[in-house]
Amino acid sequence: MDPDRSIAVTPTLGPVVSVLFAFGAAFANALNVVTQHVASIAAPAREKGWRLAIYLVRNPLWLLGVGAMVAGFAFQAVALYDGQLSVVQTILVTELVFLVMAEPKGGHDSATAGAWLPALLTFGGLAAACAVLGGTGSPVRRAALYATASGIVWATLATLLKSASDIVATNGALALFEHGAVYGVVVTGIIGTVLTQAALHVGPLSVSQSLMVIVDPFVSIILGVWLFGEHFTGTPLHVALGAVGFAVMVVGVVFLVRTAPSFEGAATPAPSPA
Secondary structure, eight states, X not given: OOGGGOOOOOOOOOHHHHHHHHHXXXXXXXXXXXXXHHHHHTSOTTOXXXXXXXXXXXXXXXXXXXXXXXXXHHHHHHHHHSSOHHHHHHHTTTOHHHHHHHOEEEOOSSOXXXXXXXXXXXXXXXXXHHHHHTTSSOHHHHHHHXXXXXXXXXXXXXXXXXXXXXXXHHHOGGGGGGSSHHHHHHHHHHHHHHHHHHHHHHSOHHHHHHHHXXXXXXXXXXXXXXXXXXXXXXXXXXXXXXXXXXXXXHHHHXXXXXXXXXXXXXXXXXXXXX
């Protein structure tokens, strides 16, 4: 072979494998949410703040949720390695109707450098505002605000994770530490975990899970367009039908969560010692 005609090709996993790992991440995330919610609401009423954190890290059910979260994170990273952000994050909550009708296409591997700062400031500010407002109010209000902030942060983490995986694929693992994406993944991972635990602890799962499931892919789609140039093909009718499908999915998620078996009675908080 003529060396001048040789082309270095980076191996890819293929869209099918990306979709399969996205489904695996969705299952692991669901297991994480359920187990950690049950463990959190079973905590004694006196366990608050750092005492609640200590109680949870000693709870086997909560630790099972941590294991599921780690597995979901790994599956998500593999899915994002060769998948589009809009597709992978949408599959994580099985919004398949929106995908089929709107057909997200195109985009580029590396995020637009000039768009990173305004995107992070915009969604970081929204998440921070929701977190601050979630400090007071009724359990439903607090769970809703913490869950919204959590969804925004996890969508941001997915964006940073995709950027980090592209850096590894292009320049190798050592180059990862020379870019800010990997540090952003760590920071957003910690913040997202704290916000998720707050949402699961302060209010009903029917509120927190519904909003986390809806906000995450919605923000991910916006970030995919904003940072990676992803776009939706088809006629305006197709895009409109995709939007209708998204709205139906939202209603379906709320209905499923509200009619699912409740864990509240099965996880009665342990009585505080006299």
